[in-house]
Amino acid sequence: MSPLELVDGRFDKLATELRASRPAAPDGLRNRVEELGRVEPEPRREWGFRLPPRRVAFALVAMAILGSFIAAGVTGVNGSEPHRDAAGGPVAGKTQAPESAQGLAKKPAGVPYQRRLDKDSLAPQTARLQRYDATLRLRVKDVDALSNATKRAMNLTRALGGYVASVEYSTRSGRRGGATLVLRVPIVNVQTALAELTSLGTILRQQTAILDVTRRAERESRQLDKLEAELAQIEAELAAGSVPTERRLQLERQAVADRLALKTLKAKRARLVRSARLARIVLTLTTPAEQGAASPGRFNNTLDDAGAVLTRELEILLYALVVLGPLLAIGGVAIAVGKAQRRRSDRRLLERT
């Protein structure tokens, strides 16, 4: 098919004449070019892109993705040893909360968790006012053990002079289940309570926090004393009877305000003392089915670590895109605009030539 036929058949005669009369290169030019042909050109670059650039780009992207997966896999396999605590015992994974430094970390090797909580571990000082919060996550054998452990925890709390603030108990399919208890135990008995509670199952997680509020309580006591003294002075002055009316009104208003402040401060202090008297223990009991998810095996650890590496790589890629993206886009647009301008300029030049 003639190229002209692609456009319009009307121009066939014109095309035939143009083709028949096409200019041929003169001999002088032919000789000049033949001479050039005798010169040996620079060898072709074998290292250059023999593949189309698009394919090369795809191959590079594929290699980068493959490389990132391999890196993630290698890191995952290397880091997939079951996570162990200082004593070498398996624990619940990397999300384990900071444990009692004196208790768990100093646990002698080979000692079961149930027995590791000695009396010295983060014991509250009864001479001071302290808020004591503990979180315990225990694994029990099955649903029956779950029920027994829940009952024992509640009985123990009451026996130690505390109370059960809340209980959530649930089972699924009669084989898996869990319970969450919020226990308030007198601070003097918290070590006994923790020691007993940890014997209900295998520890998966333990967290303890102590906040000393003695100074705060002392500050509030001083404020209370000051207010009471001020109020007593006002009442004495009012009782004297020789106070001018204006002064009396002022004193009465002051007395009302002081009484209100005194009441609020007393309530606040009472709450503080109460919170420092009763430790708060959140006890979570789970059966092995649920615990399985919390204590991953080597394969799961591999996946977790590989996933973490991939996530990190994605973060880096995203960061690079965010930082470099606009620059690349601006550069690309500048190149495209430059090319378009050059093309337009060439076109104009050819049109007026």
Next chain:
Amino acid sequence: MKAKASAEGFAEAAKRHLDDVHAFLVYLTGDRAVAEDLTAETFARALERWHRYDPRRAGARTWLCQLARSTALDHFRAEDRRRRREGRYAVAELRESAEPVFGEGLSPALERGLAQLSAAEREVVALRIVLELDGEGAARVLGISTTACSTRLSRALAKLEKEVSAGVAA
């Protein structure tokens, strides 16, 4: 051995496509003398850049025509600057020559008609009609889309036919 093969490749390509490149440049410049010089310069550049030529991306003829166009554009730019400087149009004067430019045996009307076309119109006529490049190859040489190339060719031929008809009637 590869260098030898490369040298043969260039010599062969130069021999095979010399007339095509020359014809393209004659149409593009509308001046035989300039076209000769530019043809020689094109092949000199081709020799320098032969190692960059990738036969899988384009045929040798297309690549040489691209190079020829680039060489011609450099020439036109230089001429344009010179014209601006000197304030005269040398090419326009050359076109008044009675010597046939676009080919021996062309009717005077067609010769005049081609001279009336712009270089942009003549180059597409040269590529598609005289050199019989396909739409894709011609578009590649011109750096435009195939559709734009077809449109440009259609307009150029229509204009050429109009010019020829007007010339014959006169």
